[in-house]
Amino acid sequence: MFSKFLALLLLGVVARALSPYVLHEKRAALPSGWNVGRRFDADEVLPLRFGLRQSNLNKLEDWLLEVSHPESSKYGNHWTAGQVADAFAPSQASIDTVHSWLASQGVDKSRLRISPTRGWIMVNATVREAERLLKTEYNVYEHAEGDQHIGCESYHLPEHVSPHVELVTPSLHFDTILKKRGSSVRPAKRIGLPGVGIKPKTTGTIDGIWNDLQNCSSVITPMCLRALYHFVYEPVSADRNSFGIVRPRFFNQQYSKDLVGKSPKIVSVDGGFVQTLDAGFDYNGESNLDLQYGLNLVNMFGAQQNVTLYQVGDLVQGALNSFIFPTRVMIILTMQELPSTISWMRWMGATAHSAEEMILMRKAFIRIATITDCGIVKPANVISTSYGYNEAELTPFYTARQCAEYGKLGLMGVTVLYSSGDNGVAGNQGLCLNPDGHESPSAPTFNPGFPSSCPFVTSVGATQINPGAKVTDPESACQQVISSGGGFSNYFSMPRYQEPAVKNYLNKYKPAYPASIWNSTGISRGYPDISANGANYAVAVGGRFYQVYGTSAASPVVGAILTMVNDIRITAGKGPIGFINPAGAFNDITSGSNPGCNTDGFTAVPGWDPVTGLGTPNFPELVSRWLMLP
Numbered sequence: 112m113f114s115k116f117l118a119l120l121l122l123g124v125v126a127r128a129l130s131p132y133v134l135h136e137k138r139a140a141l142p143s144g145w146n147v148g149r150r151f152d153a154d155e156v157l158p159l160r161f162g163l164r165q166s167n168l169n170k171l172e173d174w175l176l177e178v179s180h181p182e183s184s185k186y187g188n189h190w191t192a193g194q195v196a197d198a199f200a201p202s203q204a205s206i207d208t209v210h211s212w213l214a215s216q217g218v219d220k221s222r223l224r225i226s227p228t229r230g231w232i233m234v235n236a237t238v239r240e241a242e243r244l245l246k247t248e249y250n251v252y253e254h255a256e257g258d259q260h261i262g263c264e265s266y267h268l269p270e271h272v273s274p275h276v277e278l279v280t281p282s283l284h285f286d287t288i289l290k291k292r293g294s295s296v297r298p299a300k301r302i303g304l305p306g307v308g309i310k311p312k313t314t315g316t317i318d319g320i321w322n323d324l325q326n327c328s329s330v331i332t333p334m335c336l337r338a339l340y341h342f343v344y345e346p347v348s349a350d351r352n353s354f355g356i357v358r359p360r361f362f363n364q365q366y367s368k369d370l371v372g373k374s375p376k377i378v379s380v381d382g383g384f385v386q387t388l389d390a391g392f393d394y395n396g397e398s399n400l401d402l403q404y405g406l407n408l409v410n411m412f413g414a415q416q417n418v419t420l421y422q423v424g425d426l427v428q429g430a431l432n433s434f435i436f437p438t439r440v441m442i443i444l445t446m447q448e449l450p451s452t453i454s455w456m457r458w459m460g461a462t463a464h465s466a467e468e469m470i471l472m473r474k475a476f477i478r479i480a481t482i483t484d485c486g487i488v489k490p491a492n493v494i495s496t497s498y499g500y501n502e503a504e505l506t507p508f509y510t511a512r513q514c515a516e517y518g519k520l521g522l523m524g525v526t527v528l529y530s531s532g533d534n535g536v537a538g539n540q541g542l543c544l545n546p547d548g549h550e551s552p553s554a555p556t557f558n559p560g561f562p563s564s565c566p567f568v569t570s571v572g573a574t575q576i577n578p579g580a581k582v583t584d585p586e587s588a589c590q591q592v593i594s595s596g597g598g599f600s601n602y603f604s605m606p607r608y609q610e611p612a613v614k615n616y617l618n619k620y621k622p623a624y625p626a627s628i629w630n631s632t633g634i635s636r637g638y639p640d641i642s643a644n645g646a647n648y649a650v651a652v653g654g655r656f657y658q659v660y661g662t663s664a665a666s667p668v669v670g671a672i673l674t675m676v677n678d679i680r681i682t683a684g685k686g687p688i689g690f691i692n693p694a695g696a697f698n699d700i701t702s703g704s705n706p707g708c709n710t711d712g713f714t715a716v717p718g719w720d721p722v723t724g725l726g727t728p729n730f731p732e733l734v735s736r737w738l739m740l741p
Contacts, residue, residue, distance in 0.1 A: 130269040132246050135276065137265035138283045139548035141252070142504045143540065145285070148253035151261055153239040157249070161209055161232040162277040162512055163201035171518045172606060174198075175567065178522060179690040180608065187686050187741050189524035199519065200229045205275035212272045216244055245279065252285070260285045278508040285504065311661040312533065312592045317649065318656075327582040330658065331647045333407045338582045339644060340698075342408070342672055342730040348681040352492060352674060408671035492677045492687040494520070495528040495670030497663030499596075501538035502561040503548060507602050510561050514603065518567035521690030528670050530662035531572045531639040532560040532596020536629070537707030557598050557629040557708055563638045564600035566609070569691055570638040571666040572597055572723050573645025574700055588703025588715045588722045591646045592660040595705045596639065597713060597721040599629060603636040608693040612719035613637045620716045628708065640692050642700065642723040643668045672728045679734055688737050696732035697725045 141147075177185045190198075206225065209232050214220055218240070224233045238249050245266040252260045266282050317330065327335035337343055346352065502510065517527050534541045538558030542550035550558065563570035573589035576582060589595050605613060617633050624631070643665035650659045677687045688694075700723040705712040715722045 130271040132267040133270050133273050135266055135268045135273050136278065136283055136506050136508055138506075139503070140550070142285055142501075143542050143550040144254050144256075145252045145260070148251045148259065151238050151249040151251050153237065153242075155238050156235050157238055157241050157261070157281060159234050159236045159241050159244075160280045162279070163205045163209065163230055163232060164275050164277050165199045165201055165230060165515065167198050168515055171199075171515060171522075172566070175518050175521050175690055176608060176693060178524075180693040181736075181740055187524075187689070189686060189689055190522045192523060195519045195522055196228045199515075201275070206232070208272055208275045212269060213244070218244075245282070247282075249281075277512050278506070283506055284509050311648075311650075311659045311663050313650075313657045313659050314592060315658065316655045317658045324582050328576040328578055328580050329647060330649050331576075331644060332649055335576075335582055336408065336644060336668055339576070339586070340672060340728045340730050342675070342728070344675045344679070344730070346675060346678045348678050351681050352678045408668065491525060493526045493528070493670050493674050495667045496562075497530045497661075497666055499530060499532060499539070499560045499563060501542060501550065502559045502564050502600065502602055503538070503544055503550065505561060510565070510602050513562065514565035514567055517562065517565055521567055524687045524689040526670075526673055526687070526689060526691055527568045528666045528673075529562050529565075529568050529570050530596075530666045531563045531570045531642075533573070533593035533661050533663075534596060535594035535705035535707030536596075536598045536710065536712040541707065543708035553709070555628050555708060559598050559600050559602075559630075559638075560596050561600075561602070563596065564603050564636055566603055566606035566636045566692075567690065569640045569669075570724070571662060571669050572639035572642035572705075573660075573662045573665045574642050574703075574723055574727055575644060575646035585702070586644065586698075586700055586727060588642075588700060588705060589645045589660070589662075590703055590706075593645065593662070594707060594712065595642060595645070595703075595722050596662060597705050597724075598638065599631075599721065600636040600638070601630055605634050605636055606692075609637060609719075612725065615718050616716065616720055620714070620720070622713060624710065628710070637719070637721050639721075639724040641669065641695070641697055641725050641727070643727050669728060672730055672733070675730070676733050676737055680737060683738060685738075685741065694736065694740070695725070696729055696736045697727055698729050699726040 174190075177183050178188050178190070180186065206229065210220065210223060213223060213232075213234065218234060218236070222234050225231065226233065236244070242248055245263070245268070247263040247266040249261060249263050252262060254260075261281055262285060263282055266279060268276055268279075324334060324338050327338070520527055532539065536557040537543050537552075538550065538560060541552050543552065543554035543558050544550060544556035545554040546556070562568050572595035573593060574586040574595070575589040575591055577584070577587055578591075614633070616637070621631070622629075639662075645662050645665040646660050648659040648664050649656050651657075673688065673691065680686065680688065699717060700715050700720075701717050702715055703722065704714045705722045713721045719725050
């Protein structure tokens with residue numbers, strides 16, 4: 112009997128080893144502007160990462176609403192990082208299945224590593240090995256601008272392994288930059304690459320700068336923003352509520368002399384660095400915009416709000432395993448000096464800019480090694496990010512995995528903000544979708560943006576003070592130079608917190624466009640969630656002032672305002688506001704539209720709309736609203 116049982120057991124092992132391969136992911140179309148250049152060298156090494164299927168993801172929305180919905184009895188009871196790691200950790204069966212399969216294919220177990228959260232199994236494999244394991248071919252993809260990426264068109268996994276894996280990287284996702292051997296500096300990213308489309312637009316330099324409220328329809332300054340959103344507040348609990356920023360000296364000399372000469376503490380992670388070789392707008396316009404206004408708005412009257420910038424870098428070959436790993440400060444992440452996606456901080460590879468910083472990071476690593484909070488430090492209260500992909504450039508597996516990470520941050524009390532895009536219903540670069548999934552400017556179908564389409568982030572659109580209007584007049588949707596990104600996701604379903612507002616819009620104001628050019632099902636995630644001014648910003652770059660436009664201006668402004676709401680709650684002995692989408696008080700925007708894809712796009716109407724969301728911040732009402740909550 113025992114021998115029969117052993118024979119059956121061995122037969123099962125052999126059967127699993129011979130499990131047929133099934134297609135796991137396949138590219139629908141290449142991102143615009145990219146072509147296959149050549150096969151990647153077989154002896155090159157890839158940082159191969161298997162994202163294991165996580166537990167309890169079907170409960171993520173319920174758990175997030177428990178701690179963020181104002182009517183919940185558990186409002187504000189945010190989770191620790193350890194609780195999040197335990198709740199979503201892959202099963203031991205998934206870990207064992209992938210480990211055993213790799214070992215059966217000749218990968219020595221000593222080469223395999225598992226991430227601190229148990230979410231990733233990692234192995235550095237040659238291209239030859241990776242192609243054999245995944246039944247694929249790795250190519251070098253080339254862009255007209257000169258950049259090169261590594262990837263494949265599809266990949267396969269054994270039938271018994273596929274249910275245990277969410278995705279494999281590098282594979283279909285254009286986040287793996289080919290770096291020339293011997294080169295230590297990455298070229299700056301250019302317009303036209305996936306993930307860099309939300310870039311501030313400029314109409315050129317300006318000479319006349321006013322620091323008053325009479326010219327806000329022509330030039331936006333911090334004073335204009337404070338007047339627009341009734342945002343006058345000096346932080347009280349600055350030592351418990353930080354903000355990330357970098358070197359905005361010239362701007363501060365004009366608008367806030369108390370801040371001249373002040374700069375943040377800069378910590379480099381994964382080789383991230385502040386580039387100083389190029390001073391033009393194309394290189395520094397984004398970072399200067401985000402950081403100048405962010406620093407000024409949280410440091411009224413010369414307040415000493417803590418400022419730290421974590422400069423995040425890539426792996427040698429790109430931004431793999433690239434999900435947020437927040438630190439104890441607010442981080443403003445910008446396109447020009449950060450990678451195409453936000454990397455999880457890998458402390459083992461971190462570097463610092465001073466001996467003091469290195470000591471602090473070593474202490475932090477020692478702490479990480481001795482506590483059970485899944486290998487990360489306390490996350491930031493607010494993260495504002497000014498970049499984005501076209502949703503269609505990424506696969507559903509990839510976007511779902513990243514979106515879940517944002518939901519986990521919300522569980523921990525983190526507010527995650529993303530710019531909604533600058534091309535209305537079109538995607539980055541004004542690209543729309545053809546029926547076969549290819550992108551082009553003349554295509555007919557609306558092209559949603561990601562991560563704005565993720566239901567667990569707060570997507571921020573753009574408004575404007577209308578030409579000739581007063582700062583006290585109602586704003587409209589931004590239609591100068593840029594159009595506020597907005598629409599309906601093709602990947603994500605409508606979250607429950609959004610149902611009343613979005614269904615009201617669809618019942619009363621549903622546009623008459625044919626269903627073939629937009630997701631008119633009424634069950635998909637709509638964005639943006641909120642908005643803020645995105646037109647006519649005065650931004651200092653290279654010793655000159657530029658006039659700048661973009662949702663990448665709106666997001667850090669909202670981030671600064673919410674950081675001060677957190678300051679008030681912290682001072683009152685309460686926790687941070689965390690995921691804000693189910694709550695809040697905003698100025699409704701009822702005029703303007705967001706054209707794109709050869710249409711007028713959507714129209715701003717009373718209530719939520721896919722142009723400006725619920726509207727712009729009203730600081731006193733936000734404070735009143737969130738102070739009443741536990």
